Amino acid sequence: MALANLLTFEEISTDPIKITKKDSKLYLSFIYVAIISLFLGGLMGLLQVLVRTGEFTLPFGIGYYQILTFHGVVLALVLTTFFIIGFQFALMGKTVGISEKQRKSAWLAFWVMTIGTSLTAVTILIGKANVLYTFYAPLKAHPLFYIGLALVVVGTWIAAIVNWRQLFVWKKQNSNQNSPLLAFMVTINMIMWVIASLGVAVAVLVQFIPWSLGYAETINVLLSRTLFWYFGHPLVYFWLLPAYMAWYAIIPKIIGGKLFSDSLARLSFILFLFFSIPVGFHHQLTEPGIDPTWKFIQVVLTFMVIIPSLMTAFSMFATFEITGRKKGYLGLFSWFKNLPWHDVRFFAPFVGMLAFIPGGIGGIINASHQMNTLVHNTIWVTGHFHLTVATTVLLTFFGIAYWLIPHLTGRKLTRKIHRLGIYQTVVWAIGMTIMSGAMHIQGLLGGPRRSSYSEYGGSEQAVEWGAYQMAQAVGGTILFIGILLMVYIFIHLAFIAPEGKEEFPIAEIEDYAPITPKWMENWKLWIGITIALILFAYTIPVIDIIQNSPPGSPPFDAIIGN
Amino acid sequence: MRLHKLEKWWLILGVSALIMFLVVLGFGAFYMGTHPQSHGLTIDPNNIEANEAFQKENLGLTKVDTDHYIVNVVASAFNYDLGVDEDGNSVNHIKIPKGASVLFQVVTTDVIHGFNIAGTNVNMMVEPGYVSSMEVQMNKVGEFTLLCNEYCGVGHHMMFTTVEVYE
Numbered sequence: 089m090a091l092a093n094l095l096t097f098e099e100i101s102t103d104p105i106k107i108t109k110k111d112s113k114l115y116l117s118f119i120y121v122a123i124i125s126l127f128l129g130g131l132m133g134l135l136q137v138l139v140r141t142g143e144f145t146l147p148f149g150i151g152y153y154q155i156l157t158f159h160g161v162v163l164a165l166v167l168t169t170f171f172i173i174g175f176q177f178a179l180m181g182k183t184v185g186i187s188e189k190q191r192k193s194a195w196l197a198f199w200v201m202t203i204g205t206s207l208t209a210v211t212i213l214i215g216k217a218n219v220l221y222t223f224y225a226p227l228k229a230h231p232l233f234y235i236g237l238a239l240v241v242v243g244t245w246i247a248a249i250v251n252w253r254q255l256f257v258w259k260k261q262n263s264n265q266n267s268p269l270l271a272f273m274v275t276i277n278m279i280m281w282v283i284a285s286l287g288v289a290v291a292v293l294v295q296f297i298p299w300s301l302g303y304a305e306t307i308n309v310l311l312s313r314t315l316f317w318y319f320g321h322p323l324v325y326f327w328l329l330p331a332y333m334a335w336y337a338i339i340p341k342i343i344g345g346k347l348f349s350d351s352l353a354r355l356s357f358i359l360f361l362f363f364s365i366p367v368g369f370h371h372q373l374t375e376p377g378i379d380p381t382w383k384f385i386q387v388v389l390t391f392m393v394i395i396p397s398l399m400t401a402f403s404m405f406a407t408f409e410i411t412g413r414k415k416g417y418l419g420l421f422s423w424f425k426n427l428p429w430h431d432v433r434f435f436a437p438f439v440g441m442l443a444f445i446p447g448g449i450g451g452i453i454n455a456s457h458q459m460n461t462l463v464h465n466t467i468w469v470t471g472h473f474h475l476t477v478a479t480t481v482l483l484t485f486f487g488i489a490y491w492l493i494p495h496l497t498g499r500k501l502t503r504k505i506h507r508l509g510i511y512q513t514v515v516w517a518i519g520m521t522i523m524s525g526a527m528h529i530q531g532l533l534g535g536p537r538r539s540s541y542s543e544y545g546g547s548e549q550a551v552e553w554g555a556y557q558m559a560q561a562v563g564g565t566i567l568f569i570g571i572l573l574m575v576y577i578f579i580h581l582a583f584i585a586p587e588g589k590e591e592f593p594i595a596e597i598e599d600y601a602p603i604t605p606k607w608m609e610n611w612k613l614w615i616g617i618t619i620a621l622i623l624f625a626y627t628i629p630v631i632d633i634i635q636n637s638p639p640g641s642p643p644f645d646a647i648i649g650n
Numbered sequence: 651m652r653l654h655k656l657e658k659w660w661l662i663l664g665v666s667a668l669i670m671f672l673v674v675l676g677f678g679a680f681y682m683g684t685h686p687q688s689h690g691l692t693i694d695p696n697n698i699e700a701n702e703a704f705q706k707e708n709l710g711l712t713k714v715d716t717d718h719y720i721v722n723v724v725a726s727a728f729n730y731d732l733g734v735d736e737d738g739n740s741v742n743h744i745k746i747p748k749g750a751s752v753l754f755q756v757v758t759t760d761v762i763h764g765f766n767i768a769g770t771n772v773n774m775m776v777e778p779g780y781v782s783s784m785e786v787q788m789n790k791v792g793e794f795t796l797l798c799n800e801y802c803g804v805g806h807h808m809m810f811t812t813v814e815v816y817e
Contacts, residue, residue: 151804153801153804153806218804220801224761224762224800224801226760226761226762226778227761227762227801227802227803309762309777309778309779310777310779310780313777349654352653352657372775373686374686374687374773374774374775375687375688375775375777375780376687376688376689376690376691376774376775376776376777376780376781376782376783377688377690377692377777377779377780378688378690379688379690380679380685380686380688383685383686383688384675384676384679384680384685387672387675388672391668391671391672394664394668395661395664395665395668398660398661398664398665399657399661402654402656402657402660402661403657406654406656406657452671456671456675457675457676457678457679457685457686458675458678458679458684458685458686459675460686461686461771461773462771462773464766464773464775464799465764465766465773465775465799465800466766466799533768533769534766534767534768534769534770534795535768536764536766536768536797536798536799537799538799538800538801538806539797539799539801539806539807540806540807541807542807542808542810544795544797544810545795545810545812547793547795547812548793549768549769549794549795550795602652632690636690636692637692637779638692638693638694638695638778638779638780639694639695639696639779640779641695641761641778641779644727644760644761644803647727647728647760647761647802647803647804647805648803648804649803649804
């Protein structure tokens with residue numbers, strides 16, 4: 089039985105499904121939107137760091153908070169979501185296949201998301217939605233801002249249903265086998281995403297849209313924030329898990345090794361599903377209206393989510409070492425020295441992994457019950473998520489792009505572009521070290537996040553912060569050069585590179601890895617436990633918030649320049 | 651499911667470190683009582699004067715006892731109202747002796763604001779409908795910037811005042 093299982097997997101992985109031209113077009117469309125977002129959002133980021141030096145003013149009456157909103161929405165919500173959905177469709181297509189009907193539904197998802205994005209982006213660009221990407225009530229944006237965001241979320245739900253359907257159809261034809269690892273991972277990520285986005289969907293549909301249109305006079309501010317952060321933390325795992333997919337199941341193949349343990353990879357994803365949602369209060373630790381005991385309970389649950397990351401770290405380095413030793417590098421660290429550093433498909437994600445060490449530690453600090461008070465809403469937090477999402481996740485996505493785009497366009501990753509990719513990664517690492525490092529230090533000194541340039545009445549503290557803001561401008565400028573390089577590489581890989589073949593690298597399982605037990609695909613059980621944990625963490629505090637709610641807030645739009 | 655021996659050790663070590671850290675946090679929270687601010691005290695944002703602390707004459711710094719002070723503040727876009735001085739001018743600088751224990755009580759009349767005395771542990775969200783409060787001992791001498799660290803509109807970065815702790 090066990091042996092048969094192993095053989096069937098070998099069969100699958102050596103005979104993967106071919107991606108047709110029609111499929112490529114679908115997957116690439118999502119990635120094109122992501123690239124355009126990278127360029128536009130990055131440009132806004134550059135303008136921000138320049139404004140914050142105090143030496144530069146925005147032309148044409150453009151507001152700082154307008155570009156800040158654009159930067160946040162377009163990079164944090166649009167770039168990530170589009171790249172992830174495109175990448176996940178490619179993974180599903182490669183491992184379980186996509187039918188004609190599923191492809192049509194996937195296009196529907198693409199257009200709903202794209203129309204939603206355009207509505208939101210235009211609303212921000214004409215200055216009607218300077219509410220930042222968290223759109224905290226009672227700041228009121230133009231209703232189209234919220235409607236656009238709702239469409240993006242609905243689009244991702246369509247994509248999720250297509251993904252689930254893909255796995256379901258495959259399972260019906262291969263009922264005695266475990267689902268392919270990558271398909272399993274995509275399914276988990278989309279279950280987590282849909283359960284989490286229900287929170288923000290309820291807030292937007294039930295609270296924000298009627299209120300911004302004038303059908304409801306007031307809004308319950310604390311409830312809207314709680315619903316937002318119920319979604320807002322799993323959102324960061326929705327970004328991270330696709331990077332983990334590449335680390336677990338793709339990187340080993342690139343370095344010439346095998347997957348350390350299939351069941352371990354699955355277990356870590358199941359743990360992410362359990363513990364990424366019932367933790368939102370750690371973003372609300374300094375709020376007046378939530379009971380501290382419930383805050384502490386969610387802090388404890390937040391710490392649980394560190395465990396699957398520890399597992400991932402072990403698994404990655406185990407793969408690196410085993411692979412190196414198999415190749416004959418037997419010294420204590422020679423396996424490490426002999427990793428394929430010249431291969432950008434490995435190098436870019438590896439630098440991302442390194443950034444996750446300080447990034448993760450920063451996250452533990454942010455989520456700590458009282459310690460959070462010191463850093464809450466300081467620019468330390470901005471430094472933290474520029475390490476995690478803008479380095480760990482993004483460099484992994486870049487690493488994926490180096491083989492995924494040429495594979496889909498039928499082109500070759502040339503040596504020249506390869507070398508440029510290595511430079512790009514180095515530029516990114518340097519720029520981010522300077523910018524994020526300066527943000528972390530300025531945050532510890534009390535410098536606020538989300539604030540335009542200010543001398544705060546010429547205070548000594550503001551003068552001290554000014555030096556770090558200069559450093560951020562230097563780092564941010566280097567990062568923008570990194571973005572220009574990446575955009576050039578993207579365009580080259582998509583349209584210019586010579587025709588050829590690039591592999592879609594999917595790792596096989598290590599021969600002596602433990603057999604994956606069947607119970608790992610007990611979806612009802614996993615979803616059941618997830619819901620139970622959410623109910624445990626949220627039921628009583630939410631009842632409390634609603635029962636003891638103060639009078640609601642009317643909309644405020646004049647103070648954001650509307 | 652089987653775990654690699656070294657992996658077991660790695661996880662045991664990691665998880666024990668996490669548990670230890672949580673025990674320290676929990677000890678601080680439940681034994682020493684150092685929770686982040688969360689009193690759940692509600693107020694009508696359109697009628698803050700129903701609460702005595704936020705009536706015009708009670709705003710700003712008040713000495714209640716030796717080394718005990720209360721600071722009542724009304725935040726609104728883009729200003730912290732700390733009351734008026736003897737000449738009727740608005741206060742934008744408060745002085746507190748070193749080592750004094752100070753209770754900060756803050757409300758907002760409009761949107762969400764931040765209340766952070768940069769470089770100290772005073773850091774609160776101020777939300778419509780709630781009284782934010784926190785008691786601290788000011789042990790560090792110097793001039794600190796009290797600023798809004800949650801985006802509240804186009805003048806957000808102009809919203810500040812100063813707190814001086816003197817010897």
